[in-house]
Amino acid sequence: MNKTIGFIGLGNLGLPVATNLLSAGYSLVVYNRTESKAQPLVAQGAKLVSRPVDTITTGGIVVSLLWDDEALESVAANPEFLKKLGNGGIHISMSTVSPDTSKKLAVLHAEHGSFYIDAPIFGRPEAAVAKQLWIPYSGPKQAKEQIQPILNAVGAQGIFDFGEEVGAANLVKLVGNFLIISAGRSVNEALTIVKEKGFEPKAVLDMLTATLFPSPIYKSYGSRLVESNITFLQNRIPIKDIGIFKKTAELVGSPTPISNALLELLKGENKED
Amino acid sequence: MNKTIGFIGLGNLGLPVATNLLSAGYSLVVYNRTESKAQPLVAQGAKLVSRPVDTITTGGIVVSLLWDDEALESVAANPEFLKKLGNGGIHISMSTVSPDTSKKLAVLHAEHGSFYIDAPIFGRPEAAVAKQLWIPYSGPKQAKEQIQPILNAVGAQGIFDFGEEVGAANLVKLVGNFLIISAGRSVNEALTIVKEKGFEPKAVLDMLTATLFPSPIYKSYGSRLVESNITFLQNRIPIKDIGIFKKTAELVGSPTPISNALLELLKGENKED
Numbered sequence: 001m002n003k004t005i006g007f008i009g010l011g012n013l014g015l016p017v018a019t020n021l022l023s024a025g026y027s028l029v030v031y032n033r034t035e036s037k038a039q040p041l042v043a044q045g046a047k048l049v050s051r052p053v054d055t056i057t058t059g060g061i062v063v064s065l066l067w068d069d070e071a072l073e074s075v076a077a078n079p080e081f082l083k084k085l086g087n088g089g090i091h092i093s094m095s096t097v098s099p100d101t102s103k104k105l106a107v108l109h110a111e112h113g114s115f116y117i118d119a120p121i122f123g124r125p126e127a128a129v130a131k132q133l134w135i136p137y138s139g140p141k142q143a144k145e146q147i148q149p150i151l152n153a154v155g156a157q158g159i160f161d162f163g164e165e166v167g168a169a170n171l172v173k174l175v176g177n178f179l180i181i182s183a184g185r186s187v188n189e190a191l192t193i194v195k196e197k198g199f200e201p202k203a204v205l206d207m208l209t210a211t212l213f214p215s216p217i218y219k220s221y222g223s224r225l226v227e228s229n230i231t232f233l234q235n236r237i238p239i240k241d242i243g244i245f246k247k248t249a250e251l252v253g254s255p256t257p258i259s260n261a262l263l264e265l266l267k268g269e270n271k272e273d
Numbered sequence: 274m275n276k277t278i279g280f281i282g283l284g285n286l287g288l289p290v291a292t293n294l295l296s297a298g299y300s301l302v303v304y305n306r307t308e309s310k311a312q313p314l315v316a317q318g319a320k321l322v323s324r325p326v327d328t329i330t331t332g333g334i335v336v337s338l339l340w341d342d343e344a345l346e347s348v349a350a351n352p353e354f355l356k357k358l359g360n361g362g363i364h365i366s367m368s369t370v371s372p373d374t375s376k377k378l379a380v381l382h383a384e385h386g387s388f389y390i391d392a393p394i395f396g397r398p399e400a401a402v403a404k405q406l407w408i409p410y411s412g413p414k415q416a417k418e419q420i421q422p423i424l425n426a427v428g429a430q431g432i433f434d435f436g437e438e439v440g441a442a443n444l445v446k447l448v449g450n451f452l453i454i455s456a457g458r459s460v461n462e463a464l465t466i467v468k469e470k471g472f473e474p475k476a477v478l479d480m481l482t483a484t485l486f487p488s489p490i491y492k493s494y495g496s497r498l499v500e501s502n503i504t505f506l507q508n509r510i511p512i513k514d515i516g517i518f519k520k521t522a523e524l525v526g527s528p529t530p531i532s533n534a535l536l537e538l539l540k541g542e543n544k545e546d
Contacts, residue, residue, distance in 0.1 A: 099470065122485065134480075134485075157484075158484065162472075163473075171470055171472055172481075175477060176481055179460070179486065180485065182459040183456065183486070185530070185531055189530065190452055192527050196526065199441050204448060208445075211407045211430075212453065212488060212489060213452065213488045213490065215486045215487060217486065245466075249462075252470055254469040257534060257537070258458055258531075258534060258535075259462065261533070262531075264530070265531075
């Protein structure tokens with residue numbers, strides 16, 4: 001397994017995913033906009049380069065894990081990137097982006113003889129460290145077979161094949177994140193009332209997660225409120241992800257009553273900062 | 274176990290609950306506004322009376338399962354009802370009502386030497402038939418001990434003691450129903466997009482309920498959409514329950530962003546009828 005993989009994007013998820021690939025025996029050539037974040041990987045033998053395109057081995061495999069559609073397109077729709085990846089190359093796209101962006105990129109890749117696979121990941125950074133990610137993936141069969149060992153190396157908890165049509169896995173990820181955010185916010189709204197009424201939220205959470213909602217999402221969001229009063233970390237991910245979900249829905253005329261409310265709520269909180 | 278129990282309210286849940294009490298060996302004296310609904314019970318030996326108060330055996334146990342706060346109060350705040358229930362009597366209140374209504378009624382019962390216990394039930398009518406209900410309950414210890422066999426006879430799936438303060442179980446029920454409705458609507462919004470984008474919602478539901486959301490609520494709402502396109506039965510229960518939840522929250526100044534959105538959504542649908 002002396003295979004070399006390119007890796008673009010060493011954020012909170014990218015760094016542990018890349019680390020797990022190194023541990024699994026792959027050689028990595030990495031790029032990150034903020035170079036200093038690559039240091040832990042370089043210390044473990046990864047090669048750091050200064051342009052995304054330089055991570056690529058022609059005909060090989062490159063993984064990207066970037067912030068949004070725009071960041072991904074700026075890297076992967078670049079003619080130099082596509083030319084270098086070349087015939088038989090595989091791009092594993094792990095970012096949370098819209099299915100339409102993936103479809104567009106898949107066409108560009110195919111024009112250069114390479115494969116684009118969307119394989120976004122479910123899990124917090126600590127789950128990524130522990131290889132406890134769930135990974136839906138979709139794309140051409142031939143390429144999917146080749147990348148199975150890579151997906152298994154980072155997502156030991158489960159990988160889920162969503163067929164050959166690129167974008168399917170992106171949609172699963174958007175839908176899943178929407179449901180996570182909706183559930184988290186609902187649990188928060190529910191347990192806050194319990195507290196305000198002077199009752200014990202832990203007992204309520206314990207019953208509900210033992211009966212109707214035996215879900216890690218309900219347990220983790222609920223426990224955070226019960227134990228620490230810290231409910232939601234202020235970060236930009238929920239706004240971004242609900243935004244992509246809502247846009248994707250609106251493009252096909254699908255109704256968005258809950259995502260509208262979530263987006264308003266999230267935007268309101270960010271204004272308060 | 275030749276004990277006689279009064280039973281008031283034979284709706285979609287009341288009827289199966291009362292039937293299970295008969296099966297468990299209790300004698301029932303029943304009341305329902307629409308008398309014809311009592312016929313299956315009368316056929317099995319229940320005695321039908323024409324006023325709620327006539328179901329009561331002084332010092333005995335009466336169960337009520339009514340539509341809302343107003344219906345419950347019209348029965349149980351009635352001086353004749355309270356006087357007849359009398360010293361040592363127990364009222365098991367299974368309706369979905371606000372904690373404050375229960376607290377008010379508990380005071381009135383105590384003034385007459387009787388006990389009021391809130392024990393609302395989680396489960397669809399078919400779960401009630403199968404005794405697969407979950408029942409949170411709260412109230413005075415002494416009375417709770419006496420009614421355990423009754424709760425177990427109708428809620429074999431699990432009964433949950435929420436302490437001595439009346440209203441705690443009502444709050445659990447309101448919070449649970451809010452979470453059920455929020456989850457159901459969110460699953461619907463999510464899987465509708467999957468369909469509209471031309472992907473297979475079953476595969477998405479299968480992954481999500483095997484990973485992030487292994488919950489009977491997500492499975493049942495999701496399956497309904499996947500299998501039959503029938504998503505939500507038009508009935509008044511969600512509007513009523515979200516309404517009580519929201520009012521309860523507002524009285525203590527607890528924020529209601531998601532329940533507001535759900536209430537708007539539900540009211541919009543009802544207008545379309």
